[in-house]
Amino acid sequence: MIDFDYWSPTYIAFGKGKEARTGELVRRFGGHKVLLHFGGGSAVRSGLLDRVKASLKDAGVDFVELGGVKPNPRSSLVEEGVRLAIAENVDFLLAVGGGSVIDSSKAIAIGTANGGEWRKYYVGREVKVRPVIPAALPVGVVLTIAAAGSEASTNSVINLEPESLKRGAGGDILRPKFAVMNPEFTMSLPTFQTACGITDMFAHLCERYFSPTRDVTLSDNLCEAVMRTIVEEGPKVMANPSDYQARANIMWAGTLAHNDVCGAGRAQDWASHGIEHELSALYDCAHGAGLAVIMPAWMTFVHGADDARFARFARNVFGVGQGESDGKAALDGIAAFRGWLKSLGMPLTFAELGAREEDIPLLVKTLNLNGNTLGAFKPLTEDDVTAIYRLCL
């Protein structure tokens, strides 16, 4: 186990009807004038946005609105949000939606608190050291998609236009103050989006679990516990989108997969996320769908670096590979993972994703390794990344 700091201060209000507490929670965490940020029509159509507004009014919280956040959230809308928030003297960002809305809100929270400046904190591998974000407005969340974990994470990823580069900002200051989580909100999601979310949260655990750090018994056991939960409950929500209990377990799993309670004390990998971001930046595909293509390919490429770890994954998460050699069990585990993704309706190849073989050199170039390596489990060179992309064909 390596030394770590752990801080996950987000207040979670979980269960049916909890959106009625939104206004109270904004007040509790110091908000008086809110920018209510959301995506497309589903929060409007479902009546959720009206219920949230009613809660704000009941609590005497003033608000302005900005909708229109798209998946892979765009910098242009962030700019618009920052202008609006500054003009309206907003002191609190309220995201009603999923990871994209939350990440867009975090960016606006940075820009509003720093005289309009936010873009310089969104960086990629071109920098060695992330710039420290000096200030950000507090952010609250009413979560409608179980996936990204952004409701309790330190991170935000924005698609920077016009280059269409996905770049991230990070820091404790970006942890949301609260998250209202009513599993009923997730029941009306399209099937494909539900499956993308399940894939994304599972990937967040893999990025932590496949680590070179040893002697992290507790974090290993926690990772496997949440992964097993997702493997078990995910198919239930696919089979019956209105299964409240399965939705609740999946929703809470999405938070714990990424608030870093499962990552304490070890080096993390994050290569698959980096390799995927280039796909969703170039093709505007769903992040979870991109991960479904990349993660098994990454596993296939790297497992030999530590077959014992992959054998443990196979046995403890998917219940396969018992009594086999580690090498054989590792392959069985990857096959089981792939089969599970397929059962969720996820794509597994470039073709299914709409990605193209001839773009691989461009994907590798924009990944911007600059002669460095990517990831910790098995540090990857540009040639390695090329090989992983080719395994997706």
Place this chain on the structure above:
Amino acid sequence: MIDFDYWSPTYIAFGKGKEARTGELVRRFGGHKVLLHFGGGSAVRSGLLDRVKASLKDAGVDFVELGGVKPNPRSSLVEEGVRLAIAENVDFLLAVGGGSVIDSSKAIAIGTANGGEWRKYYVGREVKVRPVIPAALPVGVVLTIAAAGSEASTNSVINLEPESLKRGAGGDILRPKFAVMNPEFTMSLPTFQTACGITDMFAHLCERYFSPTRDVTLSDNLCEAVMRTIVEEGPKVMANPSDYQARANIMWAGTLAHNDVCGAGRAQDWASHGIEHELSALYDCAHGAGLAVIMPAWMTFVHGADDARFARFARNVFGVGQGESDGKAALDGIAAFRGWLKSLGMPLTFAELGAREEDIPLLVKTLNLNGNTLGAFKPLTEDDVTAIYRLCL
């Protein structure tokens, strides 16, 4: 899964040498003048207290000192601490020690912020509704014992003199602001105290795991993950007290066992804690030792209310009872738990604890059920509690 709120905002600084950050963390969370509260001589002898003081001085934090906290912390020292803190204009409580020191600090934090009043917030089953604590100074922790989980919990238990009643206060306001956790601090603990801590943290998980609530797959899997970790790593620290990795896993497990991440979404039991508190109040025995006597007796008495749950415990935590009936597996699991406690050197009977059969009516009386029942897994009457005490003979 039932609705829940979850809030665990304690900042954890975990690893070797982290005590050097104490002063910085006090400043970060608003402290200028600290009451440095500690127990007996070990923190002095080990040099830890000096290192903490040096860190406070480096950060420009003023402090006064109050040592002498005993296990089952006494109300008289709390009174002394409140007088001192008010007289010295203290604005931050810093606990250097284990659960008793932290709980005493929490009580002083309440008293100092409420004009000396703290005792009325420490209540037992004589009240239906806990009084809300209106204010408390912030509390920080430098943890030296892996056990109580008070470093990130909402609770504090004090032995109220002269009646020697153990009574508790609770509320989000009592969550410590930070906890410095260097596993090396725990290496010099006496063997018995280490084992008591391991027992206590395991009990915190049992109180959450043995619940009547269904469909909490994630919380169940998390509980089992932490329990398995304790079962595996506990004997390692007993065999080799200087095993840093095992100490680290046990120390972090103690926090996660009681910050309620393993309890989200379900009714909790806490009968064993209630039944034990009467033992440590009357005999001043170690809380963990009392739990080692009570918990297997409680399990023996209640398992029939849900043998499937106990069978799952047996199979998933202790790896016994595979392929057996649930009823048989339940008994095997309890036997395995008892054997594990014995291997840690824990007492299993009243006699080993220094408790006496003739005191059972008094223990039941001071438990103060007032015609109500105790616990959620199987609600217990006074007769049931009597039977459980008798199973400890």
